Amino acid sequence: MYFDRGNFYDFTSLVRELDVPGDIYEKKTYPFEFSTVEMPYETYSGVNVRLRYVLKVTISRGYAGSMVEYQDFMVCNYSPSPPINNSIKMEVGIEDCLHIEFEYNKSKYHLKDVIIGKIYFLLVRIKIKNMDLEIRRRESTGSGTNTHVETETLAKFELMDGAPVRGESIPIRLFLSPYELTPTHHNINNKFSVKYFLNLVLVDEEDRRYFKQQEITLYRLQQTS
Numbered sequence: 001m002y003f004d005r006g007n008f009y010d011f012t013s014l015v016r017e018l019d020v021p022g023d024i025y026e027k028k029t030y031p032f033e034f035s036t037v038e039m040p041y042e043t044y045s046g047v048n049v050r051l052r053y054v055l056k057v058t059i060s061r062g063y064a065g066s067m068v069e070y071q072d073f074m075v076c077n078y079s080p081s082p083p084i085n086n087s088i089k090m091e092v093g094i095e096d097c098l099h100i101e102f103e104y105n106k107s108k109y110h111l112k113d114v115i116i117g118k119i120y121f122l123l124v125r126i127k128i129k130n131m132d133l134e135i136r137r138r139e140s141t142g143s144g145t146n147t148h149v150e151t152e153t154l155a156k157f158e159l160m161d162g163a164p165v166r167g168e169s170i171p172i173r174l175f176l177s178p179y180e181l182t183p184t185h186h187n188i189n190n191k192f193s194v195k196y197f198l199n200l201v202l203v204d205e206e207d208r209r210y211f212k213q214q215e216i217t218l219y220r221l222q223q224t225s
Contacts, residue, residue, distance in 0.1 A: 001141055001191070002048045003148060011189040012038065041188050042220070043074045047150040048141045049192045077183070078222035082108050088117075092200070092212040099123035102200060104172070104214070110221035111181050115198070117172035121164045127205040131160040133174060134199040135181075136213075141192040153199075155179050176218075184217045 001007070014037060018030040044051040053075050059067040085106040093099035104117040119131075135155040141148045157174050164170070185194040196218050202210040 002050070003141075009189065009191060011041070039075045039077070041075070042077045042183060042185070044182060044185065044188075044194070046139045046192075046194065047152070048139060048148050051188065051192075076220060079183075079219040080222050081110075082219075088214055088216075090212060090214060092210070093123070094126070094210070097123075097125045098128075098202075098210070102172075102212070104198065104216075108217040108219065109176060110219055111183070112177045112221070115172060115174040115176065119159065119170045119172065119200075121166055121168045121170075124164055124166050128160075128163050129203050129205050129207075130158065130162070131170075131203070132201045133157045133159050133172060134201060135174075135176075135179065136197045136199050137181075138195045138197065139192065140195075143190070154181065181218055183219050 001009075014034055016032050016034070018032060019028075039053065041051055043053060053073050055071040055073065057069045057071075061067065085108045088104040088107050089101070090103075091099070091101050099122040100119060101122060102117060102119040104115060109115060134153050134157070137152045137154055139150045139152075155174070155178075159172060160170055181196070182194060184196060185192065187193050195215055197213050197215050199211055199213045204210075
């Protein structure tokens, strides 16, 4: 946790002894293997937290202290396509002024996926200047009164420039591959969570903003041969 520097929280740890006590006078190679390691969480580097996997080698010396070397490695966890992936349909409106419906083709997307959807204008009595679709990442760390929440806007995609009319529909096609996204993380080791949201933003000619936010799930797709 970046706000709790100096404290590290281990969620897994395995140790192998490579050699018995003695003297080393020449170059030696030590093979090792961790054959049953569970790595349930994916490597993550965020605003307030970092999850690392590290190989740590320690040579204990009685006369001059220990020699320690670290080597980071990255873990990616892949998931199959979800068997159930419902579409998202929602409404947003201001009484007697604006009523729109929007839908996205699904609620779970892999990191190289395409968000496809459509927006329908059922009632338009305000002068809309433009409309954007944003991808937002919300990182929550800590718990209780020590919870830290950071929200980043990772992408901003203009859907419309100008005023729509009643009955008009606007298609959505947003490719996720250009953006630096991670899978959704749910309460990792009771330390942090990472969620993603699609944020639909409308701006009228007086620069008033109207928005509707919808959570989506991201995952790393398992490739099939």
